[in-house]
Amino acid sequence: DTGVSQDPRHKITKRGQNVTFRCDPISEHNRLYWYRQTLGQGPEFLTYFQNEAQLEKSRLLSDRFSAERPKGSFSTLEIQRTEQGDSAMYLCASSLSSGHPYEQYFGPGTRLTVT
Amino acid sequence: DQQVKQNSPSLSVQEGRISILNCDYTNSMFDYFLWYKKYPAEGPTFLISISSIKDKNEDGRFTVFLNKSAKHLSLHIVPSQPGDSAVYFCASRLGKLIFGQGTELSVKP
Numbered sequence: 692d693t694g695v696s697q698d699p700r701h702k703i704t705k706r707g708q709n710v711t712f713r714c715d716p717i718s719e720h721n722r723l724y725w726y727r728q729t730l731g732q733g734p735e736f737l738t739y740f741q742n743e744a745q746l747e748k749s750r751l752l753s754d755r756f757s758a759e760r761p762k763g764s765f766s767t768l769e770i771q772r773t774e775q776g777d778s779a780m781y782l783c784a785s786s787l788s789s790g791h792p793y794e795q796y797f798g799p800g801t802r803l804t805v806t
Numbered sequence: 807d808q809q810v811k812q813n814s815p816s817l818s819v820q821e822g823r824i825s826i827l828n829c830d831y832t833n834s835m836f837d838y839f840l841w842y843k844k845y846p847a848e849g850p851t852f853l854i855s856i857s858s859i860k861d862k863n864e865d866g867r868f869t870v871f872l873n874k875s876a877k878h879l880s881l882h883i884v885p886s887q888p889g890d891s892a893v894y895f896c897a898s899r900l901g902k903l904i905f906g907q908g909t910e911l912s913v914k915p
Binding site: 695724731732733734735736739747749782784794795796797798799800 | 810812815840842847848849850851852855895897901902903904905906907908
């Protein structure tokens with residue numbers, strides 16, 4: 692299977708703890724996106740990378756959130772000092788910057804529960 | 807400020823009939839509009855898209871219509887099949903994608 696993969700699929704943590712999620716995009720895709728989805732809502736854009744460069748960050752991405760894509764391949768999203776409001780599904784997607792850049796391929800997501 | 811809205815949280819249709827999912831947007835600068843389908847425990851999958859310079863795009867059983875003057879797009883599925891039961895998200899592109907809240911479609915045999 693050469694789709695987008697995310698790890699872990701589920702994470703339960705206590706408030707105040709740090710968590711880190713990983714995303715492995717489709718190998719030839721140079722763009723990688725992070726979204727957050729809460730119940731009854733569509734995915735909300737958080738940030739995106741082209742290769743290793745982080746090109747845009749949403750205002751939703753507070754200073755407790757940081758994302759990296761050190762070698763232009765996989766990416767990590769870290770949340771420090773988690774809060775209950777961080778409970779959500781975190782989705783990763785990848786695409787090409789040429790051809791049809793609007794066609795983003797999503798991974799299955801990481802469901803975060805902060806207790 | 808919800809720039810993309812799907813006002814119907816759910817829709818139920820009989821197998822073989824037409825499903826029509828609707829989406830409204832506010833920003834006339836969006837250049838592409840997309841529909842994604844999501845099954846439980848999976849990420850959204852791309853379904854069909856339309857450029858802002860067109861008013862219709864068709865792909866098999868799926869057709870997307872764009873009415874720029876009304877800032878409205880719709881997805882038609884004909885004929886509907888039970889396997890189409892999923893949550894459908896519309897999304898508009900302005901650099902990044904902005905998604906609506908989703909409509910849960912249930913196609914009954």
